[in-house]
Each structure stands twice: as C-alpha cells, then as structure tokens.
Amino acid sequence: MGEEPKQKRKRVMMKKSKHVIIIGGGVIGGFAAYYLLEKGWSVTIVDKERFGQGVSSGNCGLIVPNHILPLNSLSTLTKALKWMLSEDSPLYIKPRLDAGLIKWFCQFARHAHPKAILRSAKGRHALLKSSFELYPTFMKAEKVDCDWDTGGSLHIYRSAKDWNDYRRTNTFLKSYGIEAQALNRKDVLQLVPGLGNGISGGWLYRQTAHLRPERLMSGLQRILLKHGVQILDNCPVQTFQHRNDHATGIVTRDSTLGADAFVLATGAWAPEFEKVLGCSLPIQPGKGYSITMDKPQKFPGIPCFFEEQSMVSTPWPDACRLGGTMEFSGFDSHLNPRRIGALTRGFNGYFHQWHDRGNKEEWCGFRPMTMDGLPFIDRSPRLKNVMIAAGHNMIGLSAAPGTGKLVADIMAGAPPHIEPHPYRIARHHK
Numbered sequence: 187m188g189e190e191p192k193q194k195r196k197r198v199m200m201k202k203s204k205h206v207i208i209i210g211g212g213v214i215g216g217f218a219a220y221y222l223l224e225k226g227w228s229v230t231i232v233d234k235e236r237f238g239q240g241v242s243s244g245n246c247g248l249i250v251p252n253h254i255l256p257l258n259s260l261s262t263l264t265k266a267l268k269w270m271l272s273e274d275s276p277l278y279i280k281p282r283l284d285a286g287l288i289k290w291f292c293q294f295a296r297h298a299h300p301k302a303i304l305r306s307a308k309g310r311h312a313l314l315k316s317s318f319e320l321y322p323t324f325m326k327a328e329k330v331d332c333d334w335d336t337g338g339s340l341h342i343y344r345s346a347k348d349w350n351d352y353r354r355t356n357t358f359l360k361s362y363g364i365e366a367q368a369l370n371r372k373d374v375l376q377l378v379p380g381l382g383n384g385i386s387g388g389w390l391y392r393q394t395a396h397l398r399p400e401r402l403m404s405g406l407q408r409i410l411l412k413h414g415v416q417i418l419d420n421c422p423v424q425t426f427q428h429r430n431d432h433a434t435g436i437v438t439r440d441s442t443l444g445a446d447a448f449v450l451a452t453g454a455w456a457p458e459f460e461k462v463l464g465c466s467l468p469i470q471p472g473k474g475y476s477i478t479m480d481k482p483q484k485f486p487g488i489p490c491f492f493e494e495q496s497m498v499s500t501p502w503p504d505a506c507r508l509g510g511t512m513e514f515s516g517f518d519s520h521l522n523p524r525r526i527g528a529l530t531r532g533f534n535g536y537f538h539q540w541h542d543r544g545n546k547e548e549w550c551g552f553r554p555m556t557m558d559g560l561p562f563i564d565r566s567p568r569l570k571n572v573m574i575a576a577g578h579n580m581i582g583l584s585a586a587p588g589t590g591k592l593v594a595d596i597m598a599g600a601p602p603h604i605e606p607h608p609y610r611i612a613r614h615h616k
C-alpha cells in the first residue's frame with residue numbers, strides 16, 4: 187500500500203468501492219483490513235473492546251516460520267496427562283464438566299497421528315512462509331516503529347535426550363527448507379551468558395524475527411485510519427442479519443450496520459457465531475500469561491524458548507517479556523498468581539543471578555486453539571458473503587499477513603497466493 191503505483195490508485199478511486207465490515211480488531215482482522223484496502227475495498231472494523239487490545243497485544247512477539255508442527259502429538263498428550271491438574275505446570279485444565287471442551291480434546295487426540303500432523307504441518311508452513319516473506323515488505327513500506335528485529339531465536343534444553351531427539355524434528359523441518367544449528371552447552375553459554383547450570387544444549391534458528399506486538403497493533407491502527415478505515419471500538423456484534431444466503435448487516439448493541447461483505451476475525455470468540463453461519467468452529471480459549479518489565483541486566487539478548495518449561499523470553503531495546511503457559515479454563519480472565527509465579531520461577535530456574543527491576547505488567551489473553559493446529563479461513567457455508575478467519579492457535583502473529591492476504595485474494599475472486607484447501611471449515615466434519 188505504501189508504494190502504490192499512480193495508475194492503480196487512480197483505477198481504484200474511479201470504481202465505487204465495495205464495503206466490507208471486519209468483526210474483530212486483532213492482528214488477523216488488522217491484516218485482513220490492510221490487504222482488503224489494497225484490493226480497493228472500503229473497510230470498517232468493529233471490536234467489542236478496543237482495536238488491538240486482545241491477545242494480539244500481550245503475546246511474545248515472535249515471528250516463527252519454523253513452528254510448522256502442531257501441538258497434536260503423542261508426547262504432548264503424555265505430558266498433558268502428567269501436567270493437567272497442577273496449577274503450577276505449563277499446562278493446566280480446570281477440572282469441570284464442559285461438553286464442548288471434552289469434545290474438543292477428543293478431536294485433538296484424533297489429530298495426533300502422523301497423517302493428520304503432516305496435513306497440519308503443510309498448511310501451517312504455507313501460511314508461515316508467506317507471512318515471513320510479507321512482513322519485511324510491510325515494515326519497509328509502512329515504517330512501523332515496533333522494534334522489528336530479524337536476529338533469530340534459540341531453543342534451550344536441559345535434557346540431553348530431548349536436545350538430541352530434536353535432530354529428528356530438524357531433519358523433518360529441513361524438508362521444508364527450515365534448518366536449525368545444533369549448539370552444545372558451551373556455544374549456548376557463549377550466546378546467552380548468565381544461564382545457570384544444567385543446560386545440555388540448544389538449537390539456533392537464524393530465520394526468525396521478533397517485534398513488540400502492542401506497537402505493531404498501534405502502528406497498524408494508525409496506517410488503517412490514515413487510509414480511511416473506520417474503526418468502531420466498544421461495539422460488540424451480536425448476530426448477522428441475512429436474506430436467503432447473504433448477510434445484509436450486523437446487529438450490534440446499539441445499531442445495525444450494513445455492508446456488501448463481512449469478515450469474522452473474532453479469534454477465540456468465533457464459535458459464538460456458529461449457528462447463524464451454519465457451521466461448527468471447534469475453537470477453545472487457551473489462556474496464556476505474560477510479564478513485561480524493564481530489561482534487567484543479563485537478560486538474554488536473543489528470544490529464547492525454554493523447552494522444559496514451555497516458556498519464552500523476548501528482549502526489546504527498552505523492555506522485555508516472559509510468556510507462556512496454557513490454561514483451559516474457559517473465558518476466565520482473572521490473573522492467577524500461581525500461574526504468574528510459575529513463569530517467574532521457571533525463568534529464575536535458568537538465570538540464578540537474575541533480579542527483575544520491579545515495574546512489571548502482568549497480562550493474560552486467550553489463544554484461539556483449534557483441534558488440529560490449523561486456522562479456519564473459509565466462507566461461511568450458509569452466508570456466502572461472510573469470510574471466517576479465526577483459530578490461529580499459538581502462531582497468529584506469525585501467520586497474520588499471509589492470512590490477511592489470503593482473505594483478500596478469496597474475496598476479490600483472485601487466484602489465491604497460497605492454496606486455501608488446508609484451512610477449509612469442512613475438514614473437521616470428516
């Protein structure tokens with residue numbers, strides 16, 4: 187959009203543009219708006235709270251094209267059984283009878299076989315690769331001030347066996363053109379001084395990036411407003427109005443708004459619209475926590491994944507963030523001090539001499555978790571002019587530009603820049 191040729195701009199201005207309403211102002215809704223504008227749509231975004239303030243702001247800020255494997259695996263299921271009832275562990279499931287959650291876990295387990303994992307990996311790879319290519323162009327064109335850094339990331343292991351076993355994953359990822367470098371203990375300590383004892387080794391990915399997500403979201407908001415997008419905050423959408431197989435408007439708390447087309451990008455809340463859209467969207471809120479603070483001395487200068495704790499540390503020039511944990515407790519947004527404590531204790535376990543400098547901001551948000559690790563990017567089966575783009579699991583920030591561009595391609599009837607088949611809604615009815 188930044189460098190649009192004059193000719194193209196003139197053509198777009200001469201045509202009366204069609205109007206699309208995007209429901210949900212997270213990173214997925216934001217990038218959908220960006221690429222729909224490029225195709226000449228006039229865009230309105232409505233959010234039940236405020237644009238960019240949901241899970242898209244407090245996440246760890248990593249753009250990770252290597253995260254092509256979904257969580258579904260036998261080893262995750264074994265770990266989950268061990269961890270699930272302990273409030274201190276990386277995964278916690280609040281004990282309760284919730285038919286939707288039980289069904290979701292059964293579907294999750296059914297997708298933990300090699301064929302399903304390969305299918306997910308292929309779909310995730312395409313979205314992640316496309317997004318990793320689109321991000322630099324976006325950053326260059328729009329000059330968003332969000333601490334964009336392409337310095338790589340490091341996976342750190344305590345267990346020598348797990349570190350060694352990762353060779354198999356690395357061999358698998360190589361077939362997708364993604365390769366990590368094995369680092370022994372000495373190499374890891376050289377890269378991240380201050381790490382305590384008990385480290386066996388690490389895997390270094392050079393082709394990853396990181397940014398400050400809340401700054402990306404405010405930058406994106408500024409760009410969209412500059413290009414005429416209307417953003418309506420505090421505007422919860424209750425349902426769609428429709429005539430035959432076409433949506434004609436959305437019903438909000440205060441009014442009804444009409445448009446030619448609609449995009450549902452409400453992340454973990456997408457299932458609220460299942461009935462009117464005529465499909466089931468098995469998405470569960472996977473609550474995660476983060477702590478943002480002034481950067482202490484000796485904080486790792488490269489984003490680190492601490493594998494045994496399933497947690498991440500991200501450095502920025504003037505702050506840093508610890509994030510992780512997965513909690514299935516519905517939409518309970520209270521900050522559980524034991525889960526926050528688990529994050530700091532986890533980090534303290536690696537950096538014995540680390541002292542935080544106070545001034546901390548604790549946060550939690552809901553990842554939109556699907557049963558197979560793939561998002562839904564498809565038209566509603568009942569209302570043909572409604573696109574659904576939701577369920578980006580733990581990679582929404584990494585996969586947002588590719589998703590936004592795919593939404594815009596499909597809505598323009600243009601050849602899609604990536605194959606949309608893996609993200610169709612009907613896949614889970616089989």
Ligand SMILES: Cc1cc2nc3c(=O)[nH]c(=O)nc-3n(C[C@H](O)[C@H](O)[C@H](O)COP(=O)(O)OP(=O)(O)OC[C@H]3O[C@@H](n4cnc5c(N)ncnc54)[C@H](O)[C@@H]3O)c2cc1C
Binds near residue numbers: 214232236239243552
């Ligand atoms: C701790 C943590 C760390 C993470 N780290 C990373 C990372 O490093 N890299 C990465 O790629 N991903 C990461 N993620 C995942 C990533 O944050 C999500 O996948 C992504 O932000 C999802 O974006 P979204 O736009 O779909 O959802 P959201 O950001 O939740 O946006 C949905 C929006 O829809 C609005 N909405 C909902 N219902 C309605 C309604 N009825 N009417 C109007 N508006 C509505 C909500 O208010 C919200 O603003 C992390 C997540 C967590 C929790």
